[in-house]
Amino acid sequence: MSHEQIAADAASLESPAGCCRSRRAVLGGGLVGAAALTLAACAAPSEPAAEPSATGEGHEVLSASELPVGKQASVKINKADVTLYRRDESTVLAYSAICTHAGCTVVAGDENRFHCPCHDSYFNVADGSVAGGPAPRPLARFAAAIEGDKVLVYL
Numbered sequence: 001m002s003h004e005q006i007a008a009d010a011a012s013l014e015s016p017a018g019c020c021r022s023r024r025a026v027l028g029g030g031l032v033g034a035a036a037l038t039l040a041a042c043a044a045p046s047e048p049a050a051e052p053s054a055t056g057e058g059h060e061v062l063s064a065s066e067l068p069v070g071k072q073a074s075v076k077i078n079k080a081d082v083t084l085y086r087r088d089e090s091t092v093l094a095y096s097a098i099c100t101h102a103g104c105t106v107v108a109g110d111e112n113r114f115h116c117p118c119h120d121s122y123f124n125v126a127d128g129s130v131a132g133g134p135a136p137r138p139l140a141r142f143a144a145a146i147e148g149d150k151v152l153v154y155l
């Protein structure tokens with residue numbers, strides 16, 4: 001998946017205007033089941049994206065020892081920039097490193113936040129939600145896992 005595809009996918013998944021227009025159209029049509037599905041997928045812009053399940057191809061990006069607990073790292077998978085945070089011994093969180101403001105690359109920041117240096121947006125490492133600056137939406141998420149001594153990210 002290309003860098004541009006990831007940015008486009010993230011934008012389409014998190015577009016509140018398109019999402020809410022669809023919700024109104026569905027509710028107006030009286031399709032209750034479809035409305036429930038649409039509402040579930042239509043989170044407010046500031047809410048973090050749900051942690052995805054591990055589907056797709058698992059890419060070994062680091063050894064677990066290269067990403068100590070509480071630390072962040074930036075990796076590239078094919079051409080996609082991905083930022084990582086190791087929450088505890090058995091959990092690593094992975095996000096698209098494409099800033100939701102204007103598409104710069106997000107990097108490691110302070111202890112609890114990723115940083116976009118272009119216009120000083122910050123994102124919480126725990127869920128990718130916006131913690132400051134002009135970014136309008138959370139970072140897109142990827143499934144990630146620690147298996148043995150390997151850190152895997154699923155794209």
Ligand code: FES
Pocket residue numbers: 099100101102103104116117118119120121133134135
């Ligand atoms: S592009 Fe990231 S803050 Fe503007």
